[in-house]
Amino acid sequence: MTQDWRLKASVGLAFLLAGCSGAAIPRATPPRATAPPPTIVKPVQNNNLIGNSADAIGQMFGKPRLDVAEGAGRKLQFAGTACTLDIYFYAARxxxxxxATHVDARTPDGRDAEVNGCANTLRR
Incomplete structure (x- = not known):
């Protein structure tokens, strides 16, 4: 009888363990890393310089007083006695x-100036 009990217990344990060997629980897979969408620079200003290349701006005003690389952008500065013009260039994609995506104009004392008027006074 002792062996009979052990046999029944072993068979019961085998059935119990067999019930645990079902399909594995699926694991969540991490999302694939995707490249961020390209940055698109959209001009928010409306003046005669927006959309021109640095070469076209150079033909309009001559040699800039400053030519500075700033991260992914570039700034050209033109200055005269009436005003200073800063033109910022970025790739649209x-x-x-x-x-040219942004333009700042200011008077010699630092006050804001009208961009098109300043550009007209600085043209060659």
Whole structure:
């Protein structure tokens, strides 16, 4: 009888363990890393310089007083007795040529100036 009990216990344990060997619980897979969408620079200003290349701006005003690389952008500065003009260039999308996307104009004492008026006084 002792062996009979052991046999029944072993068989019961085998059935119990067999019930645990079902399909594995699926594990969540981490999401695939995707590249961020390309940055698109959209001009918010409306003046005669927006959208021009640095070469086109150089033809309009000559040699800049400053030519500074700033991260992914570039700034050209033109100055005269009436005003100073800062023109910022960024590529609209990866691989595109940089164009003027923002322009600041100021008087010699630091007050804001009208961009198109300043540009007209600085033209060659």
């Amino acid at each position: 990866a691989g595109a040529a940089p164009v």
